Amino acid sequence: MNTIICGLQWGDEGKGKIVDYLTEHADIVARGQGGNNAGHTVIAHGTKYILHLIPSGILWEGKECIIGNGVVMDPIGLCKEITNIEEQGVSVTADKLKISDRAHIVLPYHRELDAAREAALGSKKIGTTKRGIGPTYADKANRCGIRMADLLDDSTILERIETRLVDANATLSKVGLPTFDAQEVLDEVRPAIERLRPHVTNTIPMLHAAWKADKTILFEGAQGSFLDVDFGTYPFVTSSNTTAGGACTGSGLPPHAVQRVVGVCKAYTTRVGSGPFITENDDISDYFHAKGMEFGATTGRPRRCGWLDTVLVRFACMVNGVTDLAVTILDGLDDREDIDICVAYEIDGERHEFPPANREAWDRAVPIYETVKGWQADTTQCRTFDELPANAQAYLNRIGELCGAPVKYVGVGPDREQTIFV
Structure with missing residues (x-):
């Protein structure tokens, strides 16, 4: 059965452990929303692994892991995460981890915009992780976001970043925070993008092919239902749909492809x-x-x-x-x-x-x-x-x-x- 695993509280419910347990019988483990604000802790054979963006299935041999289109991805953070678990003996090859070319990217200015918003709210702050997740989803909704496919296009990416920084820098300067130069932003993330380039692909046909071939797909949710932007304790929520529906919109598979929801x-x-x-x-x-x-x-x-x-x-x-x-x-x-x-x-x-x-x-x-x-x-x-x-x-x-x-x-x-x- 294709299965969605979702948290039923405010996150930290132990989803990573349950995903890891069920991965034994899965072929593919996919993430469909959230970013590296998630923290999934898995302890296997006495070794502790902390994962933020990479699906927990990476800890098993012979499993494919997918970071779907609904995830907002910090490329520098992901590279650090890959390095950390590789140092623990876990292989993260291009055939084992795939990243959607439609995934939106967290860039350095998104983290500063996150901090600026929290500071402006004062005692009414949301309590975000200040990792730029909300501002990246806001860019996505405002149709000015930058996706992985854009970062791989050397002919247009600098112009895209320059355009976005007009408003971003204006916001940051108003609250006395440092502004950004487009070329410096690009130079900062370019090594990570080059490292991740072999992992990037159109993941949607991959998932549909797996579904039609009767392979078993496990969707790993991030955060919890009461951080869902629609159903949570609004406004103290995250910026994505953390409930089961987010797994479908964030991966490209239709609802009738899923037979089980583990809460x-x-x-x-x-x-x-x-x-x-x-x-x-x-x-x-x-x-x-x-x-x-x-x-x-x-x-x-x-x-x-x-x-x-x-x-x-x-x-x-x-x-x-x-x-x-x-x-x-x-x-x-x-x-x-x-x-x-x-x-x-x-x-x-x-x-x-x-x-x-x-x-x-x-x-x-x-x-x-x-x-x-x-x-x-x-x-x-x-x-x-x-x-x-x-x-x-x-x-x-x-x-x-x-x-x-x-x-x-x-x-x-x-x-x-x-x-x-x-």
């Missing part, structure tokens, strides 16, 4: 950056941080932590059409005596089963909790559902009931082998 959520909730977080809990945050857990793979920032919010996950399951749930880091709750589950919100005296659209309503929302007994036992050695403590099984079953999708995968540790198929 990934933690056994609790985390968030990095600004924005509403109804179940945020200082005790849970301190608990995980003291254990050396919950620091961003991309930013290193401590994540905000709280109890599982099934209002979010329920809505995300609807929007994504989730067929299978993957619950990760169940072992993170092994020591807890009691565990709270948010089953609804109370807003202005009314019960809400789904998240509000109104920004101010989030500030008035109060979680309605259901408390279940913890298991207070080590789950990291469990390899089947039946080996899990009874209370852990009950917790997972309750998650499935509340969210409207069955739990099919359970993570009980960071390693590839610490994954239970239910």
Whole structure:
């Protein structure tokens, strides 16, 4: 089956681990949105890999990886990432990694524009990674973006950059940030472009040929559903569609080519950056941080932590059409005596089963909790559902009931082998 894997919270759900687990039975692993603001951590055979742009399938032999047209790609960042994992013994050849010639490019001025916008917002800042993702997607929507195919065209690229810098430099100079020279921008990225040139192709016919040949395609989502520009906690969102639909528009395959959607959520909730977080809990945050857990793979920032919010996950399951749930880091709750589950919100005296659209309503929302007994036992050695403590099984079953999708995968540790198929 062709499968989309998407996050059901605010990212950092452990999608990379689930992608890595399912890659064994896939022929192609593709990314369709986001950029190097994503951080997927995979631990295989005791080795830790952190991936930002490269699909997690790169860690397996005999798998093709595709960075699709919907991704915004930092060529310098990608080259650094390739170098890092090659130093860990992973091969990244041109036949193993393909890059869409339609992918939009993050250039140095995009990062400065990102920083300028965050600074201008002050206390209302979004909390972006300042990697230029939003400004690159804005250029795409404004029809002034630069794509990989443009960078490979030496006859026109300098003029394209010069044209874009007219507005970009005006914006930067207003806030006292350095402006850019087109030739210097091109000189800075040219070595990376030359290194990546063998990887660049029209990836859409490749994916269609694979689909028609009954090969198995795995779509690796980035960020999470509540960072989706349409369905997330707007305006505290990313600039792309992080939900299942983004995998199709970001790769060129139609929706009917996909048979399964695996939604990934933690056994609790985390968030990095600004924005509403109804179940945020200082005790849970301190608990995980003291254990050396919950620091961003991309930013290193401590994540905000709280109890599982099934209002979010329920809505995300609807929007994504989730067929299978993957619950990760169940072992993170092994020591807890009691565990709270948010089953609804109370807003202005009314019960809400789904998240509000109104920004101010989030500030008035109060979680309605259901408390279940913890298991207070080590789950990291469990390899089947039946080996899990009874209370852990009950917790997972309750998650499935509340969210409207069955739990099919359970993570009980960071390693590839610490994954239970239910």
